[in-house]
Amino acid sequence: MRDEMQPEMQQNTAEQVGQPTEQIELPVENPAAEPERQPERARERVDVAAYQLPDPIQVRSITVRRGRIVYDVVVADPAFRYTTPKLAAFATRQYPDLPLHACVNNVGTAFGSVIESTSVPHMLEHLAIDIQTRNASAAADTFVGTTEWLDERAGIARVEMSFKDDLEALKSFNEATRFLNTAVITCLS
Numbered sequence: 001m002r003d004e005m006q007p008e009m010q011q012n013t014a015e016q017v018g019q020p021t022e023q024i025e026l027p028v029e030n031p032a033a034e035p036e037r038q039p040e041r042a043r044e045r046v047d048v049a050a051y052q053l054p055d056p057i058q059v060r061s062i063t064v065r066r067g068r069i070v071y072d073v074v075v076a077d078p079a080f081r082y083t084t085p086k087l088a089a090f091a092t093r094q095y096p097d098l099p100l101h102a103c104v105n106n107v108g109t110a111f112g113s114v115i116e117s118t119s120v121p122h123m124l125e126h127l128a129i130d131i132q133t134r135n136a137s138a139a140a141d142t143f144v145g146t147t148e149w150l151d152e153r154a155g156i157a158r159v160e161m162s163f164k165d166d167l168e169a170l171k172s173f174n175e176a177t178r179f180l181n182t183a184v185i186t187c188l189s
């Protein structure tokens, strides 16, 4: 393969050099070649991205405030915005404490009362809290959070969570987002 490609590349170079005869005489062949390479690399990146499906939950911004971390996320596809019994079961298998979380909602006092039909960002909040609680150094550490739609039609939500350690909070959110993206693709597509 390599042997076949090399003559091709040499031909291309020869063609490029051969067309504008005047340019051969200019001693700026290398600077002229560099701008040609850059768009090629850029094109490769676009091609690779085209083959990768975007994550259902995209993090738009992360803001660390005093004692709490704020995640703005977008769930662009409406099909991925709400939990189902299947998604709830998938998440609970990995995080069994999830339904036991205290949660202010319209149905009950625990996350379990809405886990099968709530917003995916709300589940992200409880997953991040669960992971942060698991990793907390002190067993007595408790964390609280809130979730609200900033623009429900566009699927943009704000998730906030309290923390003791900002890096632990970031790690927990990242792990929760990664898990939930997999869970959503597995259970909702």
Ligand SMILES: [Zn+2]
Binding pocket: 102, 103, 104, 105, 111, 122, 126
């Ligand atoms: Zn809740």
